[in-house]
Amino acid sequence: MKGFRDFYPEEKGKISYIFDIWKKIVEKYGYEEIDMPILENIEIYNKSGSEIPEQIYRFKDKKGREVALRPETTPSIARMIKAKPDLKKPIKWFSISQCYRYERLQKGRNREFFQLNVDYLGSKTMQADAEVIVTLINILKEFKLNEKNFYIKISNRKLMEDMFKECMVKNVKEVSRVLDKKDKLSEGELKKELKKLKLSDLQIKDLFKFFEIKRLEEIEVKSEGLEELKELFSILKKYKVSKYVELDLGVMRGFDYYTGTIFEAFDRKGKFRAIAGGGRYDNLAGVPGVGYAMGDIVLGLFVKNKIPELKSKTEILIIPINTLNECLDIGEKLRKEGLNVEVDLLGRNISKNLDYANKKGIEYVLIIGEDELKKKKVKLKNMENGKEELLSIPSLVKKKLF
Amino acid sequence: MKGFRDFYPEEKGKISYIFDIWKKIVEKYGYEEIDMPILENIEIYNKSGSEIPEQIYRFKDKKGREVALRPETTPSIARMIKAKPDLKKPIKWFSISQCYRYERLQKGRNREFFQLNVDYLGSKTMQADAEVIVTLINILKEFKLNEKNFYIKISNRKLMEDMFKECMVKNVKEVSRVLDKKDKLSEGELKKELKKLKLSDLQIKDLFKFFEIKRLEEIEVKSEGLEELKELFSILKKYKVSKYVELDLGVMRGFDYYTGTIFEAFDRKGKFRAIAGGGRYDNLAGVPGVGYAMGDIVLGLFVKNKIPELKSKTEILIIPINTLNECLDIGEKLRKEGLNVEVDLLGRNISKNLDYANKKGIEYVLIIGEDELKKKKVKLKNMENGKEELLSIPSLVKKKLF
Numbered sequence: 001m002k003g004f005r006d007f008y009p010e011e012k013g014k015i016s017y018i019f020d021i022w023k024k025i026v027e028k029y030g031y032e033e034i035d036m037p038i039l040e041n042i043e044i045y046n047k048s049g050s051e052i053p054e055q056i057y058r059f060k061d062k063k064g065r066e067v068a069l070r071p072e073t074t075p076s077i078a079r080m081i082k083a084k085p086d087l088k089k090p091i092k093w094f095s096i097s098q099c100y101r102y103e104r105l106q107k108g109r110n111r112e113f114f115q116l117n118v119d120y121l122g123s124k125t126m127q128a129d130a131e132v133i134v135t136l137i138n139i140l141k142e143f144k145l146n147e148k149n150f151y152i153k154i155s156n157r158k159l160m161e162d163m164f165k166e167c168m169v170k171n172v173k174e175v176s177r178v179l180d181k182k183d184k185l186s187e188g189e190l191k192k193e194l195k196k197l198k199l200s201d202l203q204i205k206d207l208f209k210f211f212e213i214k215r216l217e218e219i220e221v222k223s224e225g226l227e228e229l230k231e232l233f234s235i236l237k238k239y240k241v242s243k244y245v246e247l248d249l250g251v252m253r254g255f256d257y258y259t260g261t262i263f264e265a266f267d268r269k270g271k272f273r274a275i276a277g278g279g280r281y282d283n284l285a286g287v288p289g290v291g292y293a294m295g296d297i298v299l300g301l302f303v304k305n306k307i308p309e310l311k312s313k314t315e316i317l318i319i320p321i322n323t324l325n326e327c328l329d330i331g332e333k334l335r336k337e338g339l340n341v342e343v344d345l346l347g348r349n350i351s352k353n354l355d356y357a358n359k360k361g362i363e364y365v366l367i368i369g370e371d372e373l374k375k376k377k378v379k380l381k382n383m384e385n386g387k388e389e390l391l392s393i394p395s396l397v398k399k400k401l402f
Numbered sequence: 403m404k405g406f407r408d409f410y411p412e413e414k415g416k417i418s419y420i421f422d423i424w425k426k427i428v429e430k431y432g433y434e435e436i437d438m439p440i441l442e443n444i445e446i447y448n449k450s451g452s453e454i455p456e457q458i459y460r461f462k463d464k465k466g467r468e469v470a471l472r473p474e475t476t477p478s479i480a481r482m483i484k485a486k487p488d489l490k491k492p493i494k495w496f497s498i499s500q501c502y503r504y505e506r507l508q509k510g511r512n513r514e515f516f517q518l519n520v521d522y523l524g525s526k527t528m529q530a531d532a533e534v535i536v537t538l539i540n541i542l543k544e545f546k547l548n549e550k551n552f553y554i555k556i557s558n559r560k561l562m563e564d565m566f567k568e569c570m571v572k573n574v575k576e577v578s579r580v581l582d583k584k585d586k587l588s589e590g591e592l593k594k595e596l597k598k599l600k601l602s603d604l605q606i607k608d609l610f611k612f613f614e615i616k617r618l619e620e621i622e623v624k625s626e627g628l629e630e631l632k633e634l635f636s637i638l639k640k641y642k643v644s645k646y647v648e649l650d651l652g653v654m655r656g657f658d659y660y661t662g663t664i665f666e667a668f669d670r671k672g673k674f675r676a677i678a679g680g681g682r683y684d685n686l687a688g689v690p691g692v693g694y695a696m697g698d699i700v701l702g703l704f705v706k707n708k709i710p711e712l713k714s715k716t717e718i719l720i721i722p723i724n725t726l727n728e729c730l731d732i733g734e735k736l737r738k739e740g741l742n743v744e745v746d747l748l749g750r751n752i753s754k755n756l757d758y759a760n761k762k763g764i765e766y767v768l769i770i771g772e773d774e775l776k777k778k779k780v781k782l783k784n785m786e787n788g789k790e791e792l793l794s795i796p797s798l799v800k801k802k803l804f
Contacts, residue, residue: 001469004439006482009495012435028737030716030744033414037406037514038440038471038500039459057441059461062504067403069440080408088761090748093411098440102464112439127726127747238730314432324529328640335430342432345529346492359490 003103003111013310015114018296018303019096022116025139029131031094031118036076038098042066044075055101057111069100072293073117074257078285081121089122089287099295110297118278119291126228129261129280129290130235136265136276136292137244143303150275150302153248154232154263157279159225160249166221167206171197173256179207180252211250228260257281261290272298312361318343319353321369330368330378330393337397357383366396405505405513415712417516420698420705421498424518427541431533433496433520438478440500444468446477457503459513471502474695475519476659480687483523491524491689501697512699520680521693528630531663531682531692532637538667538678538694539646545705552677552704555650556634556665559681561627562651568623569608573599575658581609582654613652630662659683663692674700714763720745721755723771732770732780732795739799759785768798 007015023033042058045068057069070076073095081091095117103109118135120128133152140150164172178193185193194204213219216233219226229247236245253262260280267275276299278292316339320327324345331343342362344353350367357365367379377390409417425435444460447470459471472478475497483493497519505511520537522530535554542552566574580595587595596606615621618635621628631649638647655664662682669677678701680694718741722729726747733745744764746755752769759767769781779792 001439001441001443004441006439006478006485007437008482008486009434009436012437015437016435027715027742030719030742032411032715033418034411035409035414035417037403037408039403039406039502039514041403057463061459076408080410083408084410088758092744100441112441123748125747125749131745131747235730238727239734313429313434317432325640328637332641340429340432342494343533345527345533346525356490 001111003105005110005112010310014300014307015296017307017310018299019114021139021142022094022096022294025142026094026116026118026135028138029092029135031092031120031135034077034080034093034095035097036070036073036080036095038070039067040070040076040079042068044079045071055103057100057102070097071101072099073097073115074119074281074284074291074293077117077119081285081287085286090128091119091121091287093121094118114296116276116294116296117291118293119289121285121287121289121291123290124282124288126231126235126261129228129232130239132278132290132292133232133236133245133263134239134241136263136278136294137241139294140265140275143306145303145306147243148268150244150265150267152245152263152265153251154229154245154261155247155249155251156223156225156229157258157260157262159219159221159223159229162223162225163207163210163221163249167203167210169199169203169207175199176252179211179250182211182250213249214247216247225260232261253277253279257284259283263292265294267302272302275299275302310361311363313340314342314360314362315340316342316364316366317353317357317360317362318366318368319350320344320347321350321367323368323370323373326373327368330366333393334397354381354383403513405507407512407514412712416702416709417698419709419712420701421516423544424496424498424541424696427544428496428518428520428537430540431494431537433494433537436479436482436495436497437499438472438475438482438497440472441469442472442478442481444470446481447473457505459502459504472499473503474501475499475517476521476683476686476693476695479519479521483687483689487688492530493521493523493689495523496520516698518678518696518698519693520695521691523687523689523691523693525692526684526690528633528637528663531630531634532641534680534692534694535634535638535647535665536641536643538665538680538696539643541696542667542677545708547705547708549645550670552646552667552669554647554665554667555653556631556647556663557649557651557653558625558627558631559660559662559664561621561623561625561631564625564627565609565612565623565651569605569612571601571605571609577601578654581613581652584613584652615651616649618649627662634663655679655681659686661685665694667696669704674704677701677704712763713765715742716744716762716764717742718744718766718768719755719759719762719764720768720770721752722746722749723752723769725770725772725775728775729770732768735795736799756783756785 045056056071058066061067081087097115098112099115100112102111118132120132169175174197178197182190191204216230236242251262251264258279259282262279264277265275276292276294280290282288318327318331318341327343331341334341354365363383365381365383372378376392378393378396379388380391380396381388447458458473460468463469483489499517500514501517502514504513520534522534571577576599580599584592593606618632638644653664653666660681661684664681666679667677678694678696682692684690720729720733720743729745733743736743756767765785767783767785774780778794780795780798781790782793782798783790
């Protein structure tokens, strides 16, 4: 089906490479993996006040209940946390879950995608905001990306709201939505849209000036959000990640549920949509929380050339030359030693088998004929450099080249 | 939602333990992981002739197409193989995928379940059938189960059909379906159902006699299926797994697509439904194939007491006593050394932190106060035996207890 991917071994290998990095980094910071149903009652998305409902895959089940294929994971996480009020705080969770959106297909968008979700719940301190941002930075660094390749834009919802108040903007939601599109629209178009929302020229000028601010010291609005940002940047400095983070008051985030810090990761060249995004949401789960989501599609495009060519997990292909029975036995012995071994069961000749090993990226082949068995030696061939060795089975096992 | 599981960290840990064993064993035999869409056009299930369609989660998407949440993975695999006719043979694939069925809820059944699917495609030789059965046996052995706990029932579809021919049974499909229920019905009920299908007393007697056969030598029907069974059992003997396998001509398998070998794994005590089931399907994917599926629900009940208590993946909790800034730094250093480290960001006292570490199953805590920092020593406490040591950070890193 359009917008849905088949993962053949090669594609599955690549996406597993991404998952493994996600998992490795967030587990380094003590986050625990969870998972949630793919089907949820539609209500939990209606409540979240998100813009997603239009894009939901929804249907009625046999009992007439309206259900949805999860378009995101945060509402499920909020539901799970509310269901177990005695969970020890802090709750540090992550999930790698496939999500679904009925979207128009375009570059960087698909109807299914995998999403890493990382959340720190049970704390209002900026320490938590900093930690989740640090995990995000370290994930991108693990893909061998550096400050020349990516950066994190950071803003604060409270500061935004105080700024809107100062500018006397009342229809904050509508205005935010227009401002969220500011990278896609020309300045003229943007002004036009804002005027439609009945903003005066002065208001628009003030807003534009605000968005140009690049340093905390330039902000004149009094706001708890400003204090939070100062603290957050100071903690991030202690983590030595200042070169990856930037104040950007233009960060809007599509969702309405953020209450403090908001942030998004972008490639420096501006070729792609946001790689990840998140923020603090203190009113969603009954406990204060901060977290982010990173999808695999934009990330996959971004790190395309950073994923190494993946070897086969099969370490050795045994090629029996009229010796299948003995080879089954040798295969079992090597597997007991921890090796991943395929035995050719099709009786193909050597050259076809070598071709197969090559195509699969299997590093070693063992050629075993009757002669070799008599001499109790087998021929081990390294497919990468073509080197061959005659070895006894025990010495082969000991070798543990693999 | 009913029938759908939330996986909190503990449950996720347990199911990951199962996934890891599945993956480890099938990769030992050279199977490669794949994945497929969760939504498929409903047609691919209608074609498969399976009994599943009634239980399918189906709905119309916004364009009016009938789509289904995958109830099983084999039809998707057949579709993927047909889409790439130039795939190198043999195709040795496995997948661990969540599947969905709208079933009445009962023990060992859920509306979603994870399923391991293992397939060897591109060969008609019984060597392939034997290999997939061996992976199944080794998976169950890896859960520390042995021949006293489980066994594999093996039969052959061709032999069944030749036997039906010999007994002059014509409505094979209907009769098979009734016979499939023979473990749930009394002999009387079974006979009654068969009589409804117009089988004579003699036919029923012949069928019953046939099902009682326990040894290949007793089979009098001439059949290619018999020859296949003989070869299969002989190969399984070479793999030294004879004690795990039994001839059982009563194996029916719900699906219609099997063409040769069929098999099912059961617990010896007969407490559970089939743990796994599969067989040879030569007409489904355009290439001959053999494989099986194993769900996580029945297996999970069966191995419940075999899953060890899982430690936290977080190896160390750092407890700062007014030293948070320094502790962030120490945390980063230890993470660079490969350790999984949580730093308490909430400023809790020592006893609350120890309680937290205990509850989470974190093995070590590092208590770091100003005194310790001055002396450049930190206190490492082993939460299992209560032992404490004073260590310098470099020697802590070197220790690699973790």
